[in-house]
Amino acid sequence: MPDQIFEYAPAPESRAIVDIAPSYGLFIDGEFREAAGGKVFKTVSPATEEVLSEVAQADGEDVEAAVRAARAAFPGWSGLPGTERAKYIFRIARILQERARELAVLETLDNGKPIRETRDADLPLVAAHFFYYAGWADKLEHAGLGPDPRPLGVAGQVIPWNFPLLMLAWKIAPALATGNTVVLKPAETTPLSALFFADVCRQAGLPRGVVNIITGDGATGAALVAHPDIDKVAFTGSTAVGKAIARTVAGTRKKLTLELGGKGANIVFDDAPVDQAVEGIVNGIYFNQGQVCCAGSRLLVQESVQDELLDALKRRLRTLRVGDPMDKNTDVGAINSAEQLARIEELADSGEAEGAERWSAPCELPGNGYWFAPTLFTGVSQAHRIAREEIFGPVLSVLTFRTPDEAVAKANNTPYGLSAGIWTEKGSRILSMANKLRAGVVWANTFNKFDPTSPFGGYKESGFGREGGRHGLEAYLDVR
Amino acid sequence: MSDEPKKTAKSGGTAGKTGRPAGKTAAKSPAKSPAKSPAKGRTSVRTPARRIDVLKTYKLFVGGKFPRSESGRVYEVTDSEGNWLANAPQASRKDARDAVTAARKAFGGWSGATAYNRGQILYRVAEMLEGRREQFAAEVAAAEGLPGPAATAQVDAAIDRWVWYAGWSDKIVQVAGGANPVAGPFFNLSTPEPTGVVAVLAPQESSFLGLASVLAPVIVTGNTAVVVPSEKAPLPALSLAEVLATSDVPGGVVNLLSGRTREVAATLAAHQDVNALDLAGAGADGELAKELETAAAENLKRVLRPDEGAAEGVDWSADPGTSRLLAFLETKTVWHPIGV
Amino acid sequence: MSSASTATASPASAPASALADVTASDAALRRYLHGLPGVDAVGLEARAATLGTRSIKTTAKAYAIDLAISMIDLTTLEGADTPGKVRSLCAKGANPDPSDRTTPQVAAICVYSDMAATAKKALSAGGGSGINVASVATAFPSGRAALSVKLADTREAVAAGADEIDMVIDRGAFLAGDYGKVFEEIQAVKDACRRPGGGEPAHLKVIFENGELSTYDNIRRASWLAMLAGADFIKTSTGKVAVNATLPNTLLMLEAVRDFRAATGTQIGVKPAGGIRTAKDAIRYLVVVNETAGPDWLSPDWFRFGASSLLNDLLMQRQKLKTGRYSGPDYVTVD
Structure with a gap:
């Protein structure tokens, strides 16, 4: 027996827990719809190059529709008592916990990262983030950000492919808690978990238009951040794109937070x-x-x-x-x-x-x-x-x-x-x-630790603004 | 100080020490000097022989020194009625470069000083100003065309603002930072730290109170500043440099570059070793603000935009709150395991 | 060290000769032990937890279960131990699953020194001659006795046929910083493991009682101290205190034996004891062995489990793998 080597037999996670549809539309105003231009693109599993699904490619018209839906939903959402907004977000946190394994498998398929990480790191942090910010929704005046912090309006959010659902959580949870409505564009290569999140919103009974998900490429993202009727831009991604976005919003009243590259x-x-x-x-x-x-x-x-x-x-x-x-x-x-x-x-x-x-x-x-x-x-x-x-x-x-x-x-x-x-x-x-x-x-004496209560963000060209913690609220509030 | 305006009617004694006659005085002087000619100084009612004032050569303030612009350029500064007050140095790109170098050099020491120390130094600025209220009131009156009491009120408010911000030095970290209760065995602390070198376009309309309101919050937290004072009313700012130089503010912590805002600001906004940009002084010019913010994107400077409606004027006497402090702070979060 | 210890050291501590100078004096020993890299508790525990999530399935599981059975020091260390109890334990060790003769035998039967002879005899009579007798000694479990008593205890066990001696260190001396005393005592016991008439000396396992050492830094120091003094195995605990073997403290000791071999060329074994009750636990330990010290330690010669109830759970899991249905306590033997 000592001569034998302890080879671990394959221990695959079951794929049956997730049901990926052959195609997905854009999630605008509470329902899925095809892109106005009818275009679609494929998302593949990077581990196998298997095509997982086809998703809609949003263009300027779709961006317009999504921003309009978010704008229309804003008065109602921001007008809700914080206690009630909180309950919606708590619901989302709980549903994410319930569907954690399904979403972990989905994320692994679409992103290529190990199931051990999506299961043990991404998904627990996603749910925790919503749970944390849910509790802020009715306590904003106690956040030390002035006596009367107000939501900004419509947030345009563009997220990367490395932690698709976690980055979504970092963006959407504080935005909703502070009373903003959102239009979020997931990365081109990892659109699926955001589309599943739309279904989580449906299950949570979130009012239509509060969260809108539009899929597409860099052009879609550029159209979103340039849209005149958004009040807030939040971007996580490369420093080059971050700089381009900073130039786009220069001279506007759009509040900007950027979480960019690093060389730690x-x-x-x-x-x-x-x-x-x-x-x-x-x-x-x-x-x-x-x-x-x-x-x-x-x-x-x-x-x-x-x-x-x-x-x-x-x-x-x-x-x-x-x-x-x-x-x-x-x-x-x-x-x-x-x-x-x-x-x-x-x-x-x-x-x-x-x-x-x-x-x-x-x-x-x-x-x-x-x-x-x-x-x-x-x-x-x-x-x-x-x-x-x-x-x-x-x-x-x-x-x-x-x-x-x-x-x-x-x-x-x-x-x-x-x-x-x-x-x-x-x-x-x-x-x-x-x-x-x-x-x-x-x-x-540790590394790569994350927590919803702990502010995260960079100095210098790594961007500005903080996500997480009390500090993360500031990015979505007019504190003057 | 309530009798301040009367001073011009009395002996030149006190006013003479201020070096620069107040604009109103110049305009109303018996000589009725023609516009754009040097103010002739005060005429003593008692002595027929006129003493000619010793005028001050205004200079830039860079790295704790008072250089002329390397370009050799000056521009004419007048009072609100167009009377010549001084030739102010017109800073160039290279002056801006030198100022940034000085500010960067000063950053380590200033940001590393204790908060108590920085607070005392800002308070010292207020103390020094208090002793020179009359001079600054006269300068502000001349610069902004304000009646004496109003100018004095501006100076008083500015001094009080330095005192107010001085007190923030050792409190903002407590207010803006703190422990984070992470879900694991880790000590986790967030602390605000100064952003670095901040280019400040001081307000155009409020040459002294506005200046204090944008400069003090930048430096009290440990940033160093390159300030472009009001283009048409730079003299109170340039005189402030003399106060800063004698208030234990280390050289380079504040650098003042009078000149054409557009020209100097363009260099600063594009400078890769500037970390942040306060656009207060571009508030009336939306196009300029946009250009500068666009240039600032190249190294992702933190940009504090002009207040909404700044074009219509900003009330600098309003309670400033903490937003100008927070705009130039970075939150650093440190993790450490808790275990035996 | 005193001159007395130098006399007892020689052949036994030869493996540590590469580090001979560090044991040359109390001061040198202290400097060396305190100069070992620190252990960050949170990081260590996180690593152990991550390894604990490994999913060992099918063929790997079958291999791991048999390996784990073969590594067990099947143990009874009770005041109520009787020859009958020891004999039945020996029978169980020699033939763990009467329904399946392909089941491997355990590595050793672990008893108090006064039962060593009984165990030896029962094993050779009951088809267990390949199974070692391990005897605890040195005033187990507290270790609070005079050195002479501890040495006598050891010699008695060796004379009674014990193949392995599980000694306890003097935790009081260790915690008081008297590393030299602990070092000398281990050397002396090692010396007592030799057989007067020649022959293979009993293997020495040195028990730290990690729960009493309290910190990971102490466990790392104790590991090196014992290895320098000539331990053949280092062992976590007696099973008699609140904190016994844990995945992190075993991982830490595996790092120590790994590093010791790299430094001296001498391989030392590791034995977690106490608290390992399920097949799942045992497999986690094997994963930690595999990914920390490496496959060289995946053998009863270099890794043991000190356990009593673990064996039955391994046997039930083994039956499950073979038959596809879950087993129950009625299908394994009570001993």
């Missing part, structure tokens, strides 16, 4: 709790295939412990299980799209071309779908593209430092400022580093 530094000192630091590094860059804006994509390790840490890290990476996202034992799933895979490959190749040393965990990648083995680069300098540009994939750039000051200087040496990690057993050093790091979220 995960700083490991020689006195770090090394086993947990390794876990934190892995969680920091390989969680969700590294497709996380706050990923710890730059490992800054104190030079004196570099070898020891890298040995431990590589040993750990060999145990990562890459493959079928529906398998409950999969740690790293598929890259979300061919386009994203191409970008990761291009940047990884540049790392090699620029002289960094590439190492990938040995793993067999499936033949179909979009895959990239967990990879790290050593010998990276701040001048390398892989140390500066957001890769948004499972690629770690390892840099070294000698002193705390050098670590701070390198960590802050980026136009981004979303997240940072600190690993050391010395408390005073943690607090000193945390003070000096120019990042909106600092994880000390």
Whole structure:
């Protein structure tokens, strides 16, 4: 028996729990309808390239209809007593909990991320977010945002594909709690969970027009943020698109919050709790295939412990299980799209071309779908593209430092400022580093932790505004 | 101070020290100087020999120093009736660049100073101003064409505003930050931190109270500022620099660039090392505000737009609230596990 | 260390020779143990919890169940133990499932030292000659006795035929910071495991009583202390206190043996004991072994479960896998 290897047999989650229709329309004014232009596009499972469904491609006319529906619903929704608005949102939270497994499976199919993550991270956080903001709906005057905070009106929201339903929750929950109505556009490659959310709204009895979901591509999103009758734009996505949106809303009264890219530094000192630091590094860059804006994509390790840490890290990476996202034992799933895979490959190749040393965990990648083995680069300098540009994939750039000051200087040496990690057993050093790091979220001796009560958002080109917590309300309120 | 307006009728003693005659005085001086000629200073009723005032050369304030514009340019500043008051430096792109460099250099020390320290320094600004109320009242009167009591009221309100914001230094963090009860074994704390270098277009109409109302909230939290004062009434701001320089405000924390708002602001709005932009001074010009906000998008500056209806004028004497403090703060959230 | 300990050390602590200098003095030992990387409790527990969500199905489950059975130190450590009880336990260990002779035997029968001879005899008579006798010793479970008593306890057990000795460390000395005393005691017991007439010495398992050490940092230090002193196995607990084996503290000890082998070349075994009652629990531990120390430890030579009720649950799950229907307590034996 000792000669035998403990191979985990496939443990696939059942797909039967979710029923995906062959096609979906736009959810406007409480009902599904085809796009005005009749156009549709396909959404595929990135793990298999199987077509999951066809969804409507919204154009300007559809945006117009959705904004009109949201505008029409606004007086009623914002006029409801907060206590009553709260109950709708609590209902949504509960229904999301009830349907959590179904939605987790759906999200895994459409996004390619492991079922372990959708089941244990995404969906619990989604429900928690609605539950948290539901409670705010009738307490806004106590939020410390002035005596008479008022809803803005119609919020136009555009979200990314990396955490489709969670990003929806981060956008819709505070918007509804504060009395706004919304038009939300999910990402082109992951539209399904938002469309299922529309059904959750139906089950919750949410008044028509309060939540409108329009699917489409970048042009749809651009039309939405440019629409003259929206009062608020909330966007999560790339910094390039964020800048374009900032230009679009310049000179208007639209309130804007942006949650954009990052190039987070995960700083490991020689006195770090090394086993947990390794876990934190892995969680920091390989969680969700590294497709996380706050990923710890730059490992800054104190030079004196570099070898020891890298040995431990590589040993750990060999145990990562890459493959079928529906398998409950999969740690790293598929890259979300061919386009994203191409970008990761291009940047990884540049790392090699620029002289960094590439190492990938040995793993067999499936033949179909979009895959990239967990990879790290050593010998990276701040001048390398892989140390500066957001890769948004499972690629770690390892840099070294000698002193705390050098670590701070390198960590802050980026136009981004979303997240940072600190690993050391010395408390005073943690607090000193945390003070000096120019990042909106600092994880000390942990990484990639999220909670509805905890404000999240960036410094510098990582965007502005905060999502989560009391701070997250401000983005949807006129507090003057 | 109630007798302030009378002063011009008395000896030049006090007024002479202010360096710059009040506009009204100049206009009403017996000499009846023609428009756009230098004010002739005061005429003593007792002595026939006229003492010629020593005029002040107004300069920029950059990095704690008082340079002329590197461009060598000045522009004429007049009172509300068109009488010449001074030649103000007309800051250039390079002056803006230098000011940003100075502001960036000062940021670490200023943001790292204790809140108590910053609060005392802002309070010190108020103390210094209090001793120079007459000078500033005269300057504001000249700049804004206000009658003496109204100008004095502006100065008093401005001083009080510095005091008000001074007190916020060690309170805003408590009000805007706090512990977050996350669902797990983690200590989780959100703290507001200064955004960095803030370009401030000070209000055009309110040369001193408006200035205090936009500058104090920016720096009290630890930001450093590059301020473009009112284009047509920059003198109170440039004189404020003298107060700042003697109030323990570290060099570079406040930088003042008089000149053409559009020109200087364009450079600042596009500058990649500026973190935020206060458009108060573009309130009457929607096109300019839009242009600047568009330029600011390039590095995602935090932009504080002019108040709604700013074109019709802003009442700077109103209770300011905390919104100008919060506009230039970033919330940093720190997590740490709780375990033995 | 005192000169006395140096005398007892020699062959037994040879594996640790790569780190000989760290045990050269009390001060050096303390510096070394306190210089080990810290353990972040939340991170450790999160990692264990994540591994606990692994889904082990079908063929992997069948393999894991048989492996787990083969790793059990089937244990009875009661004041009411009698020769009859011990004999029946030995029979059960040798033949866990009378309805299925393909069921593997357990690794060892674990008893008090005065029952070691009874167990040895029962095993050799009952088809269990391949099963070891493990005897607790050193004033188990409290360890509060004079060294001479502990050593006598150990020698008696060895003389009675025990193949393995499960000793307890002096937690009082450890918590008082007297690492040298703990170190020397382990060395002395290791020495007492040798057989006067030659032959394979009894294997030494060193029990920390993690629940009393209280912190993960202490467990990591105790692990290294015991390994440096010559332990063949490190063991979580006696099963007699409130907190016994947990997934996180076992994971931590697996990290220790992994790192110790990397540092010295010597492989040490790990034994969680107490509180592991279900097949599901056992499989979680095997996953943690697999993904922490690695497959080299997936053998009764390097990993054991100290348990009594675990065996029956494993047997019921085994029957379920074979037949496709759920089993019940009437279909496994009570011993």
